Amino acid sequence: xxxxxxxxxxxxxxxxxxxxxxxxxxxxxxxxxxxxxxxxxxxxxxxxxxxxxxxxxxxxxxxxxxxxxxxxxxxxxxxxxxxxxxxxxxxxxxxxxxxxxxxxxxxxxxxxxxxxxxxxxxxxxxxxxxxxxxxxxxxxxxxxxxxxxxxxxxxxxxxxxxxxxxxxxxxxxxxxxxxxxxxxxxxxxxxxxxxxxxxxxxxxxxxxxxxxxxxxxxxxxxxxxxxxxxxxxxxxxxxxxxxxxxxxxxxxxxxxxxxxxxxxxxxxxxxxxxxxxxxxxxxxxxxxxxxxxxxxxxxxxxxxxxxxxxxxxxxxxxxxxxxxxxxxxxxxxx
Amino acid sequence: xxxxxxxxxxxxxxxxxxxxxxxxxxxxxxxxxxxxxxxxxxxxxxxxxxxxxxxxxxxxxxxxxxxxxxxxxxxxxxxxxxxxxxxxxxxxxxxxxxxxxxxxxxxxxxxxxxxxxxxxxxxxxxxxxxxxxxxxxxxxxxxxxxxxxxxxxxxxxxxxxxxxxxxxxxxxxxxxxxxxxxxxxxxxxxxxxxxxxxxxxxxxxxxxxxxxxxxxxxxxxxxxxxxxxxxxxxxxxxxxxxxxxxxxxxxxxxxxxxxxxxxxxxxxxxxxxxxxxxxxxxxxxxxxxxxxxxxxxxxxxxxxxxxxxxxxxxxxxxxxxxxxxxxxxxxxxxxxx
Numbered sequence: 001x002x003x004x005x006x007x008x009x010x011x012x013x014x015x016x017x018x019x020x021x022x023x024x025x026x027x028x029x030x031x032x033x034x035x036x037x038x039x040x041x042x043x044x045x046x047x048x049x050x051x052x053x054x055x056x057x058x059x060x061x062x063x064x065x066x067x068x069x070x071x072x073x074x075x076x077x078x079x080x081x082x083x084x085x086x087x088x089x090x091x092x093x094x095x096x097x098x099x100x101x102x103x104x105x106x107x108x109x110x111x112x113x114x115x116x117x118x119x120x121x122x123x124x125x126x127x128x129x130x131x132x133x134x135x136x137x138x139x140x141x142x143x144x145x146x147x148x149x150x151x152x153x154x155x156x157x158x159x160x161x162x163x164x165x166x167x168x169x170x171x172x173x174x175x176x177x178x179x180x181x182x183x184x185x186x187x188x189x190x191x192x193x194x195x196x197x198x199x200x201x202x203x204x205x206x207x208x209x210x211x212x213x214x215x216x217x218x219x220x221x222x223x224x225x226x227x228x229x230x231x232x233x234x235x236x237x238x239x240x241x242x243x244x245x246x247x248x249x250x251x252x253x254x255x256x257x258x259x260x261x262x263x264x265x266x267x268x269x270x271x272x273x274x275x276x277x278x279x280x281x282x283x284x285x286x287x288x289x290x291x292x293x294x295x296x297x298x299x300x301x302x303x304x305x306x307x308x309x310x311x312x313x314x315x316x317x318x319x320x321x322x323x324x325x326x327x328x329x330x331x332x333x334x
Numbered sequence: 335x336x337x338x339x340x341x342x343x344x345x346x347x348x349x350x351x352x353x354x355x356x357x358x359x360x361x362x363x364x365x366x367x368x369x370x371x372x373x374x375x376x377x378x379x380x381x382x383x384x385x386x387x388x389x390x391x392x393x394x395x396x397x398x399x400x401x402x403x404x405x406x407x408x409x410x411x412x413x414x415x416x417x418x419x420x421x422x423x424x425x426x427x428x429x430x431x432x433x434x435x436x437x438x439x440x441x442x443x444x445x446x447x448x449x450x451x452x453x454x455x456x457x458x459x460x461x462x463x464x465x466x467x468x469x470x471x472x473x474x475x476x477x478x479x480x481x482x483x484x485x486x487x488x489x490x491x492x493x494x495x496x497x498x499x500x501x502x503x504x505x506x507x508x509x510x511x512x513x514x515x516x517x518x519x520x521x522x523x524x525x526x527x528x529x530x531x532x533x534x535x536x537x538x539x540x541x542x543x544x545x546x547x548x549x550x551x552x553x554x555x556x557x558x559x560x561x562x563x564x565x566x567x568x569x570x571x572x573x574x575x576x577x578x579x580x581x582x583x584x585x586x587x588x589x590x591x592x593x594x595x596x597x598x599x600x601x602x603x604x605x606x607x608x609x610x611x612x613x614x615x616x617x618x619x620x621x622x623x624x625x626x627x628x629x630x631x632x633x634x635x636x637x638x639x640x641x642x643x644x645x646x647x648x649x650x651x652x653x654x655x656x657x658x659x660x661x662x663x664x665x666x667x668x669x670x671x
Contacts, residue, residue, distance in 0.1 A: 079469075081594065133656075137663055140607050142416070146594055147659070151652020157645035263590070267473060274470050281467070312489065315481030319474040323460065326470050 028328050029277050029292045036299045044306050054184055058252070060298040061190040062087075062245040064291055066265055067272040068197050069238035071290045074273055075201070076231060077214040077282030078134060078141035080238045083269055085152025086126055087246030087262025090119035092156035094247055095165040095256050098172050112171040120243035126152065127239015131232035145235075149266070156258035165256045176251025186248045193241065198287040210234060214282025271318075272297060275325040297321070365661070366603055366619045373626055381633040389629070391512050395505075395580065397625035398514035399424065399573040401618060403592060404599040405518075405525050406454075406566030408617045411600055412529075413562050414542040414609025415468035419457060420570040421592035422479035423450050425585060427574020429483045431500075432492040432584025439499030442578075446571045453479055454567020458560035472563075476593070483586035492584035504579025514576045521569065525614040538562060542609025598651070599624055602658045624651055 040047040066083050073080045098115035126148055133144035178185035201207035209230045212220040221227050242262070250256040270280075276293025278285045300321055304314040377384040403420045410417045427446040434442040453475060460471045494500065506513045529535035537558045540548045549555050578584045597607075603620030605612035628647045635641055 133659075137660060139659055139663060142597070142607060143601055143655075143659055146598060146601075147652050147656045149591075149594055149652075150598065150655060151649045154645055154648030154650075154652060158643065158649060161643060162645055267476070270470075270473060271477075280470055310485065310489075312481045312483075312485035315484070316478045319476075319478035319481070322474040322477070323466070323471065326466055327464055330466065 029275060029289055029296065029325065032325075033292050033296050033299070036296060036303065040299065040303055040306075044303060047306075050182075054187075056298060056302055057187045057190075058184045060294050061184070061186040062248050063265070063268050063272060063298070064190050064294045065186075065193055065241050065245045065248070066238075067269040067276075067290045067294050068194055068287050069234075069241035070266075070269040071273050071276075071278055071285050071287055072197065072201070072210055072234040073141070073238050074270075074278055074280055075210050075214045075282055075285035076234050077217070078231070078234070079145065079270070079280070080127075080130065080235060080242075081142065081145040081266045082126070082130060082148035082152055083238060083242040083245075084262035084265035085149050085156070086123040086239055086242040087249060087265055088153045088156040088258050089126065090123045090243035090246035091250040091256045091261040092160045092165075092258045093119040093122060094172065094250060095167050096159065098169055099165070099167060109171065112169070115172055116175065116247065119247060120240055123243025123246065124236050124240035127236040127242070128232055130239065131235030134235065135228040135231035153258065156261075160256070160258050162258065166254065167256075168254060173251040173254065176248045176253075189244070189248075194287060194291050201285060201287055206230075206233070211283055211285065214285070216283070268294075268297070271322050275322055277325075277329045279330075293325070296325075365665075366616055366623065366658070370619050370623050370626070373623065373630065377626070377630055377633065381637065384633060387510060391507070391510075391515075393625060393629050394515035394518075395512045397621055398512070398518045399576055400592070400595060400599065400625065401518040401621045402521060402569045402573040402576070403566075404596040404617050404621050405521055405614065406562075406569035407593075407596045408525070408600050408603075408605055408612055408614055409529075409538060409562040410468075410566050411597070411605055411607055412538050412542045412609055412612040413559060414545065415461065415559065415562070416472065416597070416607070417454075417457065417563060417566045418469065418472040418593045419453065419475035419479055420566060420573075420596060421589035422476045422483065423453055423567055423570035424574040424577060424589035424592060425587065426450075426453075426479045426483040426486075427571030428578040428588065429487045429492055429574075429584035429586050430571075431575040431578040432494045433486065435495040435497050435500050435578075439497050439503065442494075442497070442500050443503065443572075443575050446575050447568050450567040450569075450571025450574070451564050452567070454564040454570075455560060457567065458563030461563065462556035462559040480586070487584060487586040489586070491586070494578055494582055494584065496582075500579055501582075502579075504576050504581075514580065517572070517576070521572075522614060522618050529612075529614050534558070534561060539610055539612070542611070544610070595624070598655050602655060604662065624654070627651055627654065 046052050066087070070080055070083065094115040097118060098111040130141075130145050130148060133139045133147070134141050137144075174185060175189075176186060180188065201210065209220070209225045212223070212225050213227050213230050217227060242265075245265070246262055249261050272294035273290050274280060274293070275296055276286060276289030276291070278289060297318060300317060301311075301314050304317060305311065383389055403424065407417055407420065427450055430446040430449055431442045434445055457468075457472055457475050460466055461468050503513055508516055529538070537548070537553050538561075540551075540553055541555050541558050545555060574584075574589075577588060599620040600612075600617050601607065601620070602623060603613065603616035603618075605617060627650050628644075631642060631644070631647050631650070
């Protein structure tokens with residue numbers, strides 16, 4: 001920490017090592033991703049094969065969708081541990097709706113429409129619940145979202161009685177296995193969401209407010225930023241996106257298991273955010289960085305597995321990458 | 335039990351005995367303990383076998399593992415940190431213990447604890463020396479420890495060699511008290527002494543209260559951090575040893591989410607995540623409270639009036655955590671005003 005602190009040299013330029021570090025902080029993640037892609041093109045057979053590309057993108061899409069919501073929460077200085085549980089809630093509700101267990105209906109397309117909308121809204125409402133604990137009751141985000149981390153999966157298990165729900169429903173499953181223009185539907189969804197939130201963080205008042213809340217909450221409040229509403233909004237968005245990811249996850253599997261949908265997702269999402277260069281302390285955020293972070297983690301795992309290295313070792317490497325990324329990108333003290 | 339942060343409010347005016355203010359203050363300080371006693375009374379009056387020796391023994395046996403990791407977590411949280419790696423270290427500890435059972439009881443207990451200490455030490459070193467956030471460092475360690483556990487266990491559970499001493503460590507009794515419960519009891523007595531009567535305990539609270547000031551006062555902040563994470567890793571691995579001894583296998587996939595359950599126990603006990611204050615005894619009460627919920631749910635189902643699937647236990651635990659946190663919040667606000 002202290003070394004990077006050294007003042008600017010008289011010419012106004014950073015000394016050489018510090019310049020490398022500044023470079024690492026700004027473009028480190030993107031450069032690492034580029035290096036990984038180049039390495040794979042050179043050394044992994046069939047890497048550019050459309051099937052490989054599609055499968056990598058398909059696997060990473062739900063993580064990215066959850067992780068960009070997490071980025072907003074972390075930008076306000078918070079954290080959302082409940083995302084995996086909310087995926088399970090949405091994943092448990094959707095089949096109940098389109099299998100007509102909850103609302104018998106003569107028109108299947110209404111059931112499908114409701115199954116795509118209601119679970120996401122329910123997850124969003126749970127997100128607002130998180131947000132209200134943080135914003136109104138001033139409960140620390142870790143604890144506030146721990147409540148639904150514990151209870152959320154329980155709710156999903158209770159409504160399904162812990163049973164595995166199998167289904168075949170092409171209309172609903174389009175969200176997970178649809179291929180418009182030959183591209184997986186959830187990858188298009190991912191790109192749209194990343195683009196929308198990257199724009200919102202860069203170009204809208206909302207984005208400025210989010211960063212202001214995370215940078216200095218008291219100052220933001222004094223400056224007239226609607227802190228409470230911003231916090232409600234980011235947790236609500238995180239909940240909505242988790243719900244959406246839950247639907248995608250069950251659509252791919254053609255089954256919903258409340259015990260396993262979204263398990264460990266909070267950790268993957270937080271890791272993607274951290275590797276992407278958003279500090280967990282809030283006040284700074286990069287949505288594109290989070291996309292890059294998730295892609296790096298996915299590609300490292302793919303690369304190791306493709307070269308015959310066991311999954312257990314891949315986890316250890318992933319841990320080292322997360323630490324290295326956070327160390328390289330750590331903020332210089334102002 | 336009283337929290338060790340500010341000097342406890344002296345018995346100001348004794349004539350206010352039984353007054354409302356005094357009751358409120360009692361509830362505030364001992365609320366969790368009162369809730370635990372009420373829950374135990376409820377169980378004792380309602381269910382015939384609640385106080386049966388086997389029921390008490392099984393509750394203690396099962397919750398001993400949570401007790402150990404929550405104890406380590408309490409110390410980490412008191413310094414203002416957090417340790418997400420404990421659940422994975424439990425799994426790693428159980429695998430190493432199971433692999434070492436052919437060499438006897440001693441290595442099967444000691445080596446996993448040493449490995450846990452090593453992992454905790456690594457956590458502490460990275461957090462203290464490289465100044466990275468505890469949350470992300472221990473998150474990475476969670477992944478690494480889980481990977482190591484899967485690697486050593488070859489992705490499946492590892493059976494133990496039936497060493498009588500090792501099995502006794504998980505399943506035996508001393509004068510009717512389960513051995514794991516004794517271990518936890520000793521650990522908590524040690525924890526209370528460490529926190530209240532040792533220099534280390536004072537320093538832990540000082541670092542959590544104000545790290546910058548502690549550093550300026552010349553406290554060895556880095557060494558204290560190394561100490562609490564090492565302690566947490568050692569206790570988590572010990573919980574893993576108990577897991578292996580109790581169930582007869584080392585389980586590389588066990589312990590998922592235990593770190594968050596442990597944090598919930600600590601919070602229910604009343605230790606603030608901001609650090610600088612806390613109570614070891616209150617954490618034990620928090621562990622027992624959350625553990626008893628499952629037990630009472632089982633009895634209630636046996637009673638026949640209602641039938642709740644076991645899945646309700648996480649809903650009830652979550653709701654319980656919510657209620658406790660909201661109450662603590664309210665009481666804290668009232669104290670401020």
